[in-house]
Amino acid sequence: MSSPTASVGRPRSGARRLPTGSARDEILDAAAELFAERGYAATSTRMIAEMVGVRQASLYYHFKTKEQILAELLESTVRPSVDYASSLPEQGLDPAEALRALVRYDVGVLLGARWNAGILYALPEIATEPFTRFRAERERLRLAYRRLAGGDVPGDLVLGLVESVIGMRRDLATLPPHEELQEAVATAALRLTTL
Structure with a gap:
C-alpha cells in the first residue's frame, strides 16, 4: 500500500524548475x-x-496541445491587469489617478513575469480560435484604458505605451529598476491623455 504523499507516475529526470509549483x-x-x-x-x-x-x-x-499552453501563458499576462482594472471603481479614484494606478500595475505585471511571454502577442497564430479568450481579455483591458484615458485613441496609445516594456525587456541588456520604469510609463501615459 502506498502512502498518501507518494508521487504518481515516473520520477522526473533532474531537479524541479519550480520547487513549490505544480x-x-x-x-x-x-x-x-x-x-x-x-x-x-x-x-x-x-x-x-x-x-x-x-x-x-x-x-x-x-x-x-501546444496552442493550449500558449493560450494559458498569454491569458496569464493580461488576466491580473483586467482583474485589477475591474477593482478600480471600488477604490474611489478619479480617472487620472485610476489610470496611473492601472498603468503602474500593468507594467509591473509585464516586468515581473519570469519570462517575457508578452513578446508572443504579435504571433499570427493569436488570430486563430484557440486564442479567442486571450483576445477577449486583452480587449477588456483595452476598453478599461479607453474609459480611463477619455477616448479610444488616447486609450489605445496608453495601452501601446504600457506594452512597449515588452520590447524593452527584449532589446535592452539592463532595464531601469521596475519602480522607476512603472512611474515613468505612468507619467508618460497621463501626458498622452492631455494631447
Whole structure:
C-alpha cells in the first residue's frame, strides 16, 4: 500500500524548475522560457517536456496541445491587469489617478513575469480560435484604458505605451529598476491623455 504523499507516475529526470509549483506550473514556466527565447514555432512539446524532466505523455495529461499552453501563458499576462482594472471603481479614484494606478500595475505585471511571454502577442497564430479568450481579455483591458484615458485613441496609445516594456525587456541588456520604469510609463501615459 502506498502512502498518501507518494508521487504518481515516473520520477522526473533532474531537479524541479519550480520547487513549490505544480507540474502544470512547471510546464508553463518551461514553455514560456522556450517560446520567448527560441520562438513558438521552433519549440516542440517534446522540448518542453524534456526541459521539465517529464515524458511527453505527462505533458499531454495537463495540456492537450501546444496552442493550449500558449493560450494559458498569454491569458496569464493580461488576466491580473483586467482583474485589477475591474477593482478600480471600488477604490474611489478619479480617472487620472485610476489610470496611473492601472498603468503602474500593468507594467509591473509585464516586468515581473519570469519570462517575457508578452513578446508572443504579435504571433499570427493569436488570430486563430484557440486564442479567442486571450483576445477577449486583452480587449477588456483595452476598453478599461479607453474609459480611463477619455477616448479610444488616447486609450489605445496608453495601452501601446504600457506594452512597449515588452520590447524593452527584449532589446535592452539592463532595464531601469521596475519602480522607476512603472512611474515613468505612468507619467508618460497621463501626458498622452492631455494631447
